[in-house]
Amino acid sequence: MRRWIEANTWTLGLAVLLAVLLLATKLIQPGFGASGLDSLARAALPFALATVGMAIVVIAGGIDLSIAAMMAVASVTGAVLMDGASDGQSLLIVVGVLLLGLLMGAVNGALIVLSRVPDIVVTLAMLFVWQGVALLILNAPGGGAAPWLRAMVAGGLLGMDWLPRGIVFLAVVTAAIWLPIRRSRLGLRLYAIGSDPLAAFRSGVPVGQTRIIAYALCGLFAALGGLSVTMGTGIGEPIPGPYLLASVAAVVLGGVVLGGGRGGLLGPILAVFILRTVRMDLTLLSVDPNVAAIVEGTIMVAVVMFGAVVATRGRKP
Amino acid sequence: MTMTATPTPLARLGRVMVDRPLVPLIGLLILLVAILAILNPGVLSMFWAGNTLKIAIPLAMLAACQTLTMLTGGIDLSVGTAATIAAYLTATLAPLIGVPPAIAVALAAAVVIGLVNGFGIAICRVHPLIMTLGTALIATGCLLVYQRYVIATGVLIPEALLWLGTGRTWGLPNSLVLFIPFAALVIWAQRRSGFGRLLYAIGANEAAARLSGVRVWQVHLTLYTLSSLIAGVTGLLYLGQIKTASLSLALPLDLPSVAAAVIGGTSIFGGRGGYGGTIVGALILTVLTSMLTLMQIPEGGRRILFGLIILAVTALFIRLTERS
DSSP states (O other), X not given: OHHHHHHHHHHXXXXXXXXXXXXXXXXXXXXXXXXXXXXXXXXXHHHHHHHHHXXXXXXXTOOOTTHHHHHHHHHHHHHHHHTTOOHHHHHHHHHHHHHHHHHHHHHHHHHHHHHOOOHHHHHHHHHHHHHXXXXXXXXXXXXXXXXXXXXXXSSEETTXXXXXXXXHHHHHHHHHHHHHHHHSHHHHHHHHHHHOHXXXXXXXXXXXXXXXXXXXXXXXXXXXXXXXXXXXXXXXXXXXXXXHHHHHHHHHHTTOOTTSSOOOSHHHHHHHHHHHHHHHHHHHTTOOHHHHHXXXXXHXXXXXHHHHHHHHHHHOO | OOOOSSOOHHHHHHHHHHHOTXXXXXXXXXXXXXXXXXXXXXXXXXXXXXXXXXXXXHXXXXXXXXXXXHHTTOXXXXXXXXXXXXXXXXXXXXXXXXXXXXXXXXXXXXXXXXXXXHIIIIISOOOHXXXXXXXXXXXXXXXXXXXXXXXXXXXXXXXXXXXXXXXEETTEETHHHHHHHHHHHHHHHHHHSHHHHHHHXXXXXXXXXXXXXXXXXXXXXXXXXXXXXXXXXXXXHHHHHHOSOOTTSSGGGHHHHHHHHHHTTOOTTSSOOOHHHHHHHHHHHHHHHHHHHHTTOOHHHHHHHHHHHHHHHHHHHHHHHHHO
């Protein structure tokens, strides 16, 4: 009960912090409104989806360093196939890319389980493999995206300008995939192998299988993130963005303990929006974008350092 | 360690690979050179050998950073960035403040990166991979900001570095003048010095090392600072070799440096390996790369192959050490 309250205090604190930051944005630029919120949502969408994928793997006691590279593969695959395709075809392509994401994640998980090499080494090696695959598919940014896909994340929803479609898309997709899992036996297993794999194994949880599912879910969200990059820009991007460090930082800031077994998805998503709002505020204050990148990187490293200190303290009570 | 009465051939091979990684590695190197000679008859010459050495040396030096950090179970993914920053600072500052101060500033910048890495890893206990990735990101941002302010001044690559990077004496590259003492020092340090033994001790069992009185955080701080310093020196050498100051000079060497150390038999989990194998690993990678270029395999294919090699070698070592 106490842990439940504590977890929610953290999430509530993040929500308050986000609200304060948005108010500060309004003060910095009085004209900040629906269109600003919309561009914030669109910029945050790939980061948020990557963070959700990373959070699931971290909850299950792992880490996936190849997430940004998988996003690149999904982005270029979608963009190359959709270039000039009809609406019906592009719907099939989207389904195909999502399946590809599941498959890539499952390959990561299966390699970890079968080779018995630690997750951090396997996903580091797979980071290079997926990067190579993305470069083989598309050498330079290019391709196209179906107009209906691009319309899914741009503008407000049904005349409500203050509610960006990007946020609705994120909420619907995440809830549709995660909530049924969280309520099912699988959700419990994910948390179980994260908090103590040996205890989970002795209570009859198929540890290897659950781990592969966790990585496959991460791949699925990476594919969604990659598609959202293509949806936002209209082209495929073979060079992975800075999503790896950003997603780890957001997961840690969101209250998921590195090492597994604790935390939810709402906190990390709020954390993504906090980090993106900070970046946007720096831009609005007309800070040099490179300086803004340094500030952002420093914040992320500081967050991860803080998270590591907390995790170390937690391990030896 | 218990040996069964009749070890299977595979187990015996495993023992050979684990105890004497140099023997199969040199065999593999000779095999690759032979395949290269068959693919492209007449390629083997003194000039080719000198060229291969010249390309392999910066890689082998960056792989020294990976070898040393991997001995403790860590990794340093900021070496490419540290090398690039050192090279860029030297080239742009040399016309302004002279060559020796420029080199001093460049190496100081590399040391700062290492200190930040060391602080995060030793004191905050962040995983080295995440920490070094983060500092690389921040340092690249700083380099981009710096680059905007020096755009007006010219670029000067010091003569000594050009001599070291591109010159040849009796067909052999001059960079050996730097590399042979460097390699000897690293091998001596890891085998004979107290610091080297501490690295192995922490990598083999960190808790045991801590309980035996090792101040683990001091070792980590020194190690990552040293690693960045080596990367900075490599950046200077690489600047002389490539002869341009670019913002992504040594970044493509990040991944191959990890691959070279892993192929060379250094365990990515710590406690096992050595620099001798890494040097052979760097040579193998260089020959392999020239082979892939000859077969016109695109960049993407090369990355896939490197990733798979790291994975396969690590998995193989785990299997072999479990069996023996």
